[in-house]
Amino acid sequence: MSGTRTPLLPGAVACALLALAATGCSSDGAKPRASAQEAVAVSAGGGNDLQSAYQATVKDVLPSVVQITTRQDLGSGVVYDDKGDIVTNAHVVGNATSFQVSLATGGNPLGAKLISSFPASDLAVIRLTSPPKGLKPADFGDSGKVAVGQIVLAMGNPLGLSSSVTQGIVSATGRTVSESGENGGTGATIPDMVQTSAAINPGNSGGALVNLDNQVIGIPTLAATDPQFGSGAAPGIGFAIPSSTVKRIADQIIKNGKVTDSGRAALDVTVRGVVDQNQQPAGVAIVSVQKGGAAAKGGLQAGDVITKVGNAPITTVQSLTGALAALTPGTKVPVAYSRGGVARTAQVTLGSLG
Incomplete structure (x- = not known):
C-alpha cells in the first residue's frame, strides 16, 4: 500500500490517507447501564437483540458527535466534557482558529475557538464559546481492552452527510500508520492505531469509533489506499487513534x-x-540539535547522518519517525550514524515528543 491523500471534496474534509508500516474520560455522573454487548445473546431472537443493541448505542452516543465547519471544509468531533471542549483531528482544524459546530441534536451552529493542535498525533481540541445546557460528553473507554472481532460503529459526517453511522468490526490493533503530508495531511506517523472494517470516508475524520458498551474507543482518522486501485480508498481498511492516546493528549x-x-x-x-x-x-x-536534548546528551551533532536506531535501518525521515513511534521515552537505544564518512554508534536515552 502507498500513502496518498485524496483531494478535498466539496463541503468535506478528506480523511488523511496512509501507508501501513511494516510492522475514559467518562462524563461526570454517568449512570450505570447494562452492557449492550451482554444484551446480544445467542437465541432465536439474536438478530433482533443485535439490532436493538446497535440502536441503543446510536441513541446514546450520537448526541456527543458534532460537525465542525471551517471556511472551506468540514469534519467531525466528539464532545469531551461539559465545559464545551471538543476533541477532533489536527487535520480537520488545519490552520483555522475559529469554527462553527453543529450538534447532532439540532439547533443553530455554535461558535468555537481552537485551544491547541498537536499534529504529531493528529489531534486537536476546540472549545465552544457558549456551551449549551444539556451538552452530552462522550464516555471514552479503555482502548487497551479492544479486541479483534469486536463490533464497532463509526459515527460522523462523511461527505457532509450529518450524523451518519457505519458498522464493522475491529480488524486489528497496534497498527503503526503514516499519513500523507499532502492536501492538508499532517504527515504524522501514529502508533497503536485501531484498524476497522467500518467505513471511514472524507468527513468522518475526528468522529467516534464506538463499541456496543456505548464507549468511544477511538477517533477515526485514516483510510487506506491501494496503488492497484489508483487513488481510490481500499475498501474496509480504516484506522482510528486509540482512546488512550486521545485522552492523554486532550487532557494536557x-x-x-x-x-x-x-x-x-x-x-x-x-x-x-x-x-x-x-x-x-x-x-x-x-540539521540542528536541541540543547540538552536526547541526541545532544548522546554526543550527536549537526551534520551527523543517522543510519540506524536500535535494530531499525534509517533511510528516510519517515523511517526515523516510524522507528521512534515504536519506542518509548526513557528507552536507551544504540543510534548508528556517520560523521565525516566515519561510521559511529552512540547510546542515546530517548526524550519525549512534545
Whole structure:
C-alpha cells in the first residue's frame, strides 16, 4: 500500500490517507447501564437483540458527535466534557482558529475557538464559546481492552452527510500508520492505531469509533489506499487513534494549553533526508540539535547522518519517525550514524515528543 491523500471534496474534509508500516474520560455522573454487548445473546431472537443493541448505542452516543465547519471544509468531533471542549483531528482544524459546530441534536451552529493542535498525533481540541445546557460528553473507554472481532460503529459526517453511522468490526490493533503530508495531511506517523472494517470516508475524520458498551474507543482518522486501485480508498481498511492516546493528549491540551508529554519517543533533533550517489535514500542528516536534548546528551551533532536506531535501518525521515513511534521515552537505544564518512554508534536515552 502507498500513502496518498485524496483531494478535498466539496463541503468535506478528506480523511488523511496512509501507508501501513511494516510492522475514559467518562462524563461526570454517568449512570450505570447494562452492557449492550451482554444484551446480544445467542437465541432465536439474536438478530433482533443485535439490532436493538446497535440502536441503543446510536441513541446514546450520537448526541456527543458534532460537525465542525471551517471556511472551506468540514469534519467531525466528539464532545469531551461539559465545559464545551471538543476533541477532533489536527487535520480537520488545519490552520483555522475559529469554527462553527453543529450538534447532532439540532439547533443553530455554535461558535468555537481552537485551544491547541498537536499534529504529531493528529489531534486537536476546540472549545465552544457558549456551551449549551444539556451538552452530552462522550464516555471514552479503555482502548487497551479492544479486541479483534469486536463490533464497532463509526459515527460522523462523511461527505457532509450529518450524523451518519457505519458498522464493522475491529480488524486489528497496534497498527503503526503514516499519513500523507499532502492536501492538508499532517504527515504524522501514529502508533497503536485501531484498524476497522467500518467505513471511514472524507468527513468522518475526528468522529467516534464506538463499541456496543456505548464507549468511544477511538477517533477515526485514516483510510487506506491501494496503488492497484489508483487513488481510490481500499475498501474496509480504516484506522482510528486509540482512546488512550486521545485522552492523554486532550487532557494536557485542556489543562496546559499544549502537550507536554505525548508518550512518544524523540531524539530532539531537526533532520532532513539524504541520498547516495545513485540518488537512493541513504539516511537522515541532523540539521540542528536541541540543547540538552536526547541526541545532544548522546554526543550527536549537526551534520551527523543517522543510519540506524536500535535494530531499525534509517533511510528516510519517515523511517526515523516510524522507528521512534515504536519506542518509548526513557528507552536507551544504540543510534548508528556517520560523521565525516566515519561510521559511529552512540547510546542515546530517548526524550519525549512534545
